[in-house]
Amino acid sequence: MTTVRVAVVGAGAVGCYYGGMLARAGVPVTLIGRPVHVEAMKRDGLRLTTATSDDRIPVDASTDIAAVAGAALVLVCVKSTDTESTAAELRAHLAPDARVLSLQNGVDNAPRLQAALQRPVAATVVYVGCEMAGPGHVRHLGRGELVIPADIGVPVEDPGLTSADIVALFARAGVPVQVSDNVLGESWGKLVINCGYNAISAITDTDYGHMMARPDIAATVHGVVDECLAVAAALGITVPGDSHAGIDRIAATMPGQVSSTCQDLRRGKPTEIDHLNGHVVAEGERVGMATPLNRTLQALVKALEAKRAA
Structure with a gap:
């Protein structure tokens, strides 16, 4: 499996974490991202800092999306706002049997990518706390598991990777991957967590541990969860597990994490x-x-976006 080439489109925190874990295990990885990170990685390798290690990992890096050519596995890690524009650039460079996984927030990115690329895209649920600590430097803050569909939407006779192959590839890198027959429900489970944490972390500029230590904020987070679950139920979507327990577990396992929405606002990004x-x-x-x-919460974050863009 180390001969399988992986391309990561969107070498931000999530892309660099999973790309770095694979590369550290000897998998050929190409990271495609912004010049500030690409230049640092070309010069010094990707720096991956975890609770137990601080490694410089050699990787291929490029600012050109054409660098996905020949990759057997393509991990799309761009922001939801960039899905269609990325797909428009990506389409011409994908190998015929390449597997495309969407490692993005929200529940609508895989269908949007699939429509734009006119080929199967597997929704992937991501549970990881990480951040870019500097150019070409990703810091892991907690967790790291993935959930992928049992059926990745390709014909049996297709010579590309299977779900089992993808699980084995990540297992070699120490990344746990669960295969699910209900990825839509799993995606909504992650959406529920994001809705509970992201906006409030951004509005208060606070990490999860300090957020949930306040009873008033914790009650609000759980109220958001109730709204999300009610909408999912009305749509006929079964969200597995106990979302309220999952919310509490996030604060316990990643207390120092701030949300991606908070990170975006800090950097003045949409x-x-x-x-x-x-x-x-x-x-x-x-x-x-x-x-x-x-x-x-949506209105308040939009107001903060507008204020910082002014």
Whole structure:
């Protein structure tokens, strides 16, 4: 499996973490991202810092999306706001039997990619805390597991990777991967967590541990979860597990993590709020359900975006 070449489109924190873990295990990895990170990685390798290690990992890096050519596995890790534009550039360079996985926030990116690429795209649920600590430097803060579909949507006779192959590839890198027959429900489970944490972390500029240590904030987070679950149920989506327990587990396992929405606001970048709390608001409207907490959080983050862009 080390001969399988992997391309990561969107070498931010998530892309660099999973690309770095694979590369550290000897898998050929090409990271495609912004010049500031690519230049650092070409010069010094990718720096991957975890609780137990601090490694410089040799990787191929490029700013040109054409560098995906020949990759058997393509991990799309761009922001939700960049999905269609990335797909438009990516389409001409994918190998015929390449497997495309969407490692993105929200629940609508894989279908949007699939429509734009006109080929199967596997939604992948990502549970990892990480951040870019500097050019070409990713810091791991907690967890790291993935959930992929049992059926990745390709014909049996297709010579490309199977779900089992992908699990084995990541297992070699020490990344646990669960195969699920209900990835839509799993994706909504992750969306529920994002809706609970992301906006409030961004608005308060606070990590998860300090957020949930405040009873008033914790109650609000759980209220957001209730709204999300009600919308999912109205859509006929079964969200597995106990989402409220999952919310509490996040604070316990990643207390120092701030949300990606918080990181975006700190850097003056557009957030994915319309694909997180905003998606729940839109789906709630579609089924005639009010979602006042999600609507308020979406509006407040949009206001902060506008203020920092002014």
